[in-house]
Every structure is written in structure tokens, then in C-alpha cells.
Amino acid sequence: MYIDSHCHINFPDLAGKLPEVFDLMAANQVSHALCISVELEKFPEIRALAEAYPNVYASVGVHPDHEECTEPTVAELVALADHPRVVAIGETGLDYFRLTGDLEWQRERFRTHIRAARACRKPLVIHTRSAADDTLRIMREEQAGEAGGVMHCFTESLAVAEAAIELGFYISFSGIVTFKNASALREVAAAIPLERMLIETDAPYLAPVPHRGQTNQPGYVKHVAEEIARLHGMTAEAVGEATTQNFFRLFVAARP
Numbered sequence: 001m002y003i004d005s006h007c008h009i010n011f012p013d014l015a016g017k018l019p020e021v022f023d024l025m026a027a028n029q030v031s032h033a034l035c036i037s038v039e040l041e042k043f044p045e046i047r048a049l050a051e052a053y054p055n056v057y058a059s060v061g062v063h064p065d066h067e068e069c070t071e072p073t074v075a076e077l078v079a080l081a082d083h084p085r086v087v088a089i090g091e092t093g094l095d096y097f098r099l100t101g102d103l104e105w106q107r108e109r110f111r112t113h114i115r116a117a118r119a120c121r122k123p124l125v126i127h128t129r130s131a132a133d134d135t136l137r138i139m140r141e142e143q144a145g146e147a148g149g150v151m152h153c154f155t156e157s158l159a160v161a162e163a164a165i166e167l168g169f170y171i172s173f174s175g176i177v178t179f180k181n182a183s184a185l186r187e188v189a190a191a192i193p194l195e196r197m198l199i200e201t202d203a204p205y206l207a208p209v210p211h212r213g214q215t216n217q218p219g220y221v222k223h224v225a226e227e228i229a230r231l232h233g234m235t236a237e238a239v240g241e242a243t244t245q246n247f248f249r250l251f252v253a254a255r256p
């Protein structure tokens with residue numbers, strides 16, 4: 001069994017063919033998918049998916065790349081997260097690759113999400129790109145470790161991964177680990193203990209080899225597990241089992 005810990009099946013490319021998406025999940029033993037919020041405006045459709053399908057969970061948050069959308073408050077995020085199928089706060093974080101200029105609003109938005117996660121005791125889904133130092137600094141300043149969570153679609157160095165693990169976070173690898181030019185990331189994935197690892201697709205983006213260039217979907221997370229298995233010298237089933245347990249421990253188990 002495998003779980004896709006991060007996907008966007010509410011996006012148009014996938015929302016229009018959900019029966020096909022669920023069929024491929026079943027065929028590839030992908031038991032669950034966590035559908036990730038990127039804007040409050042779109043959150044109701046994600047919550048509706050999680051209510052309609054027992055194998056879909058939801059998160060609530062506003063993506064750091066989305067400039068023109070409603071800015072969330074701590075109270076709003078906490079209120080929207082108060083739902084049994086909403087298991088995480090995010091995706092949130094920092095992205096200095098896509099956007100440049102004065103990004104103080106992005107850092108403020110990130111702090112808001114961390115405060116909400118601590119307040120409602122749900123884990124964070126953190127996106128970080130070309131901003132690792134500030135991401136870790138703000139995680140420490142805001143005591144993100146109290147909420148815990150995952151560094152999703154991880155592409156940073158081993159030192160950054162280890163610092164996040166030190167704060168109690170998991171590291172999630174996407175189909176990027178299967179890309180031909182990603183040997184540095186494969187070295188990081190090989191060095192991360194399975195107990196701290198999750199797998200994801202970030203569908204509809206980043207389809208893994210051998211589907212690269214196609215619309216990604218949760219069923220393809222199996223290919224991520226196969227690559228991690230190859231790097232760790234174990235079976236894909238064992239990677240699936242470990243990352244599934246990690247997923248439930250982080251997102252679903254009763255939190256103190």
C-alpha cells in the first residue's frame with residue numbers, strides 16, 4: 001500500500017476525471033491521497049472531496065506563490081481546520097524562486113500558518129524553494145516543531161533536511177527523485193532514514209519517470225516509492241509500508 005501525501009486533485013486537469021484517478025490509485029495500491037489547499041477560495045471544493053471520498057484527506061492553507069487571494073488569519077485557519085477530514089495546515093512556506101521583490105508578506109503569511117497549526121494542533125505542510133535559511137529560521141522563531149509536519153516536494157540539501165528533521169519534521173519526496181538530472185536529490189533521499197520520510201506526487205505537476213511530461217496523478221506515487229526503494233536497497237512494498245505508517249502517525253493519529 002502507498003499513500004500520496006500531497007496532491008491537487010481538485011485542479012481542473014484532474015477534477016474532470018476523478019473516476020479514472022481513483023481507478024489508477026486502486027490498480028497501483030495507493031490507498032489514500034491528501035488533497036492540499038492553495039487558496040481559501042478553493043478550500044470548500046477540497047473539503048467536499050474529503051467528505052465525499054473516504055480515501056481523500058484535506059488540508060487548509062494559502063500557497064506562498066499566490067499573491068492575489070484572500071490573506072488568511074490565524075482564527076480563520078483554525079476554524080476551517082476544525083473538521084475531522086482536515087488533517088493539516090498548508091501548503092505554506094516560502095518561495096523566493098517564483099516570486100522576487102519584497103516578500104515580507106510571504107514571511108508573515110508563513111508565520112500565520114505556523115501559529116494556526118500550533119493553535120489547532122495539526123501538522124504543517126511546508127513548501128520551501130530557494131529560501132531554506134529563512135524557512136528554517138521562521139520555523140524556529142515560531143516554534144513550528146510544536147505542530148510538526150512535513151517539508152513537501154523536498155529539493156534542498158541534506159543539511160536542510162537534517163535541520164528540519166531535528167525540528168521534528170518529515171521529508172517528502174516527489175517524482176523529481178526519478179528525474180535524470182536529479183542525482184544530487186537522489187543522494188539526499190538515500191541518506192534520509194525511512195522513519196522520517198513521506199512520498200507524494202504534487203499532481204497534476206511533476207509526473208515521475210516513466211510518465212514524465214504527462215498529467216501527474218496520485219496513482220503514480222508508486223514510481224516514487226520504487227525509486228526510494230532502489231536507493232535504499234529494499235522493496236517498494238517496504239517503502240510503501242513505512243511511509244504509510246509515517247503518514248498515519250503524522251496526520252491521523254490522535255495528537256496530544
Ligand SMILES: [Zn+2]
Pocket residue numbers: 091127152153
Ligand atoms: Zn508546493
Ligand SMILES: [Zn+2]
Pocket residue numbers: 006007008036091202
Ligand atoms: Zn502542492
